[in-house]
Amino acid sequence: xxxxxxxxxxxxxxxxxxxxxxxxxxxxxxxxxxxxxxxxxxxxxxxxxxxxxxxxxxxxxxxxxxxxxxxxxxxxxxxxxxxxxxxxxxxxxxxxxxxxxxxxxxxxxxxxxxxxxxxxxxxxxxxxxxxxxxxxxxxxxxxxxxxxxxxxxxxxxxxxxxxxxxxxxxxxxxxxxxxxxxxxxxxxxxxxxxxxxxxxxxxxxxxxxxxxxxxxxxxxxxxxx
Amino acid sequence: xxxxxxxxxxxxxxxxxxxxxxxxxxxxxxxxxxxxxxxxxxxxxxxxxxxxxxxxxxxxxxxxxxxxxxxxxxxxxxxxxxxxxxxxxxxxxxxxxxxxxxxxxxxxxxxxxxxxxxxxxxxxxxxxxxxxxxxxxxxxxxxxxxxxxxxxxxxxxxxxxxxxxxxxxxxxxxxxxxxxxxxxxxxxxxxxxxxxxxxxxxxxxxxxxxxxxxxxxxxxxxxxxxxx
Numbered sequence: 001x002x003x004x005x006x007x008x009x010x011x012x013x014x015x016x017x018x019x020x021x022x023x024x025x026x027x028x029x030x031x032x033x034x035x036x037x038x039x040x041x042x043x044x045x046x047x048x049x050x051x052x053x054x055x056x057x058x059x060x061x062x063x064x065x066x067x068x069x070x071x072x073x074x075x076x077x078x079x080x081x082x083x084x085x086x087x088x089x090x091x092x093x094x095x096x097x098x099x100x101x102x103x104x105x106x107x108x109x110x111x112x113x114x115x116x117x118x119x120x121x122x123x124x125x126x127x128x129x130x131x132x133x134x135x136x137x138x139x140x141x142x143x144x145x146x147x148x149x150x151x152x153x154x155x156x157x158x159x160x161x162x163x164x165x166x167x168x169x170x171x172x173x174x175x176x177x178x179x180x181x182x183x184x185x186x187x188x189x190x191x192x193x194x195x196x197x198x199x200x201x202x203x204x205x206x207x208x209x210x211x212x213x214x215x216x217x218x219x220x221x222x223x224x225x
Numbered sequence: 226x227x228x229x230x231x232x233x234x235x236x237x238x239x240x241x242x243x244x245x246x247x248x249x250x251x252x253x254x255x256x257x258x259x260x261x262x263x264x265x266x267x268x269x270x271x272x273x274x275x276x277x278x279x280x281x282x283x284x285x286x287x288x289x290x291x292x293x294x295x296x297x298x299x300x301x302x303x304x305x306x307x308x309x310x311x312x313x314x315x316x317x318x319x320x321x322x323x324x325x326x327x328x329x330x331x332x333x334x335x336x337x338x339x340x341x342x343x344x345x346x347x348x349x350x351x352x353x354x355x356x357x358x359x360x361x362x363x364x365x366x367x368x369x370x371x372x373x374x375x376x377x378x379x380x381x382x383x384x385x386x387x388x389x390x391x392x393x394x395x396x397x398x399x400x401x402x403x404x405x406x407x408x409x410x411x412x413x414x415x416x417x418x419x420x421x422x423x424x425x426x427x428x429x430x431x432x433x434x435x436x437x438x439x440x441x442x443x444x445x446x447x448x449x450x451x452x453x
Binding site for chain 2: 059060063064065066067068069071072075076077079080155158159160161162163165166173176177180186187190191193194197198201202
């Protein structure tokens with residue numbers, strides 16, 4: 001009972017951690033989307049140097065552990081660029097987003113390439129410009145194909161957001177660690193946080209799957225993905 | 226201080242010591258992670274109702290929890306109920322659980338992809354269910370699971386860095402210590418990053434060799450390249 005009442009007292013604090021974690025995840029997913037989609041287009045339709053640059057970017061961000069990326073940007077690159085004033089939260093979101101962009105670009109690239117080439121030829125023969133064809137014909141199909149794979153980015157970023165603890169972002173895990181230090185209650189608090197992460201994880205996935213069904217075009221099935 | 230002196234005389238020797246610990250972490254985790262993955266996948270697919278449910282719940286819980294939180298539970302949480310691990314052992318246990326849960330998903334997918342007729346044929350030849358799984362189903366399924374399993378192996382290399390958060394001085398930790406002592410954050414973490422990239426790139430190449438080595442002639446499917 002004692003443990004429970006302490007947990008309830010700390011609940012608002014814990015919930016502020018949930019808000020912070022969700023903020024990190026949303027910012028990172030958005031940044032990843034804004035960067036990842038142009039990168040995918042560059043990799044499919046771009047010139048050779050563009051493809052090369054995107055390839056190197058993806059290789060770099062997918063090859064490094066998130067912890068090393070966070071340390072590199074938080075202690076090294078951002079202060080080196082004169083951006084030492086940025087808060088840990090911003091740096092955490094940006095690093096998660098930059099890395100997410102590398103993963104997302106590959107999801108979108110696969111989806112764009114899976115739209116038949118005849119679509120582009122048909123669109124062009126109807127007089128559309130290349131850009132119009134990509135925007136009005138290719139992408140509406142590709143984005144729907146990409147969504148199941150894209151949905152998996154959410155749990156990945158959610159679980160990786162906990163590593164932002166290492167650079168001092170006050171998110172759910174940091175708050176959990178503080179609660180443990182101050183209350184000396186360990187397992188119940190850790191398990192409560194694990195429960196919260198699990199709920200966020202599968203709750204978010206469920207919402208994304210609902211979105212998939214929402215925007216599906218009847219007859220344009222991509223099979224069970 | 227001269228840059229090259231710093232990198233070759235101070236940074237790299239420290240990082241090499243860290244690299245040894247990183248490789249130890251991986252070597253201790255990967256085989257058990259694979260074994261756990263096989264056990265959980267087979268249990269879920271062919272086990273009784275209770276076993277199957279337990280395996281499913283295990284994967285559900287581990288996949289839903291951040292690895293760093295799992296490591297905290299193992300290292301800081303378990304002592305409260307009387308189980309104490311060293312930081313290294315806690316890290317390895319965490320990696321095995323996490324790696325095993327994700328491996329299980331790939332192996333289960335591969336098990337499902339083996340046609341039911343194989344089991345029926347094996348049973349009709351007089352094999353027990355267990356013999357059929359061990360000698361007929363798994364050898365085929367594991368080959369199909371190689372691309373997914375190698376992905377998870379590469380994740381293991383990268384996530385081994387989280388052991389530093391439990392005070393294990395592995396590659397990232399060694400880099401952090403040098404960076405803090407000499408105030409050379411960008412250089413130190415850049416070199417650490419290069420070492421991880423080398424590890425990951427070597428693994429990717431090794432996997433494609435392995436895939437060709439263990440391929441059974443005549444059973445090749447459209448090659449799925451191992452990705453990061």
